[in-house]
Amino acid sequence: MNKLMAEKPITHHPAIVRPAQKQDGAALHDLIAACPPLDLNSRYAYLLLCHHHAQTSVVAKLDGVLVGAVTAYIPPTQPDTLFIWQVAVASASRGQRLGKRMLDYLFQEMCIPHQLRWIETTISPDNAASHKLFTSFASQHDAGCSITTLFTAENFGESGHEEERLYKIGPLDQRD
Ligand SMILES: CC(C)(COP(=O)(O)OP(=O)(O)OC[C@H]1O[C@@H](n2cnc3c(N)ncnc32)[C@H](O)[C@@H]1OP(=O)(O)O)[C@@H](O)C(=O)NCCC(=O)NCCS
Numbered sequence: 001m002n003k004l005m006a007e008k009p010i011t012h013h014p015a016i017v018r019p020a021q022k023q024d025g026a027a028l029h030d031l032i033a034a035c036p037p038l039d040l041n042s043r044y045a046y047l048l049l050c051h052h053h054a055q056t057s058v059v060a061k062l063d064g065v066l067v068g069a070v071t072a073y074i075p076p077t078q079p080d081t082l083f084i085w086q087v088a089v090a091s092a093s094r095g096q097r098l099g100k101r102m103l104d105y106l107f108q109e110m111c112i113p114h115q116l117r118w119i120e121t122t123i124s125p126d127n128a129a130s131h132k133l134f135t136s137f138a139s140q141h142d143a144g145c146s147i148t149t150l151f152t153a154e155n156f157g158e159s160g161h162e163e164e165r166l167y168k169i170g171p172l173d174q175r176d
Pocket of ligand 1: 035036037038085086087088089090093094095096097098099100101122127128129130132133136
């Protein structure tokens with residue numbers, strides 16, 4: 001258990017949302033593999049995330065099975081920002097506000113105590129669910145949401161990867 005966020009069950013949803021732990025790394029890899037269009041990284045990368053970035057990443061577990069996760073970190077040059085890398089909810093658990101609840105958990109347990117004023121993420125142009133998840137989060141917090149291109153398709157080389165647009169949400173009201 002990390003020191004900054006206590007395990008806190010969400011009573012109105014069957015999944016338990018809690019900070020990531022090293023033991024979640026392998027299952028996190030498998031969840032991301034089952035959630036296209038997310039880019040799948042190595043098992044080692046997810047172990048590192050659950051180790052070095054456990055304080056800023058959360059998982060949702062239902063009956064011991066990983067059904068959701070948000071991986072995130074504070075960029076070294078932006079100490080007031082939580083950068084969200086990947087959000088994933090297992091297909092059977094979608095549409096039940098689990099994605100939003102994991103974002104709210106990070107906001108309550110990480111952004112407020114650490115006075116983070118901005119949340120950033122990148123989204124590819126055709127990911128409607130992710131666009132709605134983050135714009136809805138911004139509206140809920142009466143925060144702005146600017147959208148610019150962070151990585152062009154050319155930045156990804158010959159991979160055929162779409163561009164990734166940067167969503168910058170904030171400033172976040174610390175009184176929430
Ligand atoms: C994106 C994803 C995490 C959303 O998870 P979820 O738990 O189903 O989302 P929620 O139930 O919390 O919904 C949050 C908002 O998004 C909307 N939404 C969810 N899925 C949607 C869809 N397919 N199309 C349009 N809107 C959608 C909801 O209506 C809700 O909006 P509201 O707050 O205005 O009512 C999930 O669909 C997923 O894992 N997709 C595959 C991986 C991915 O694309 N991840 C995001 C890129 S980082």
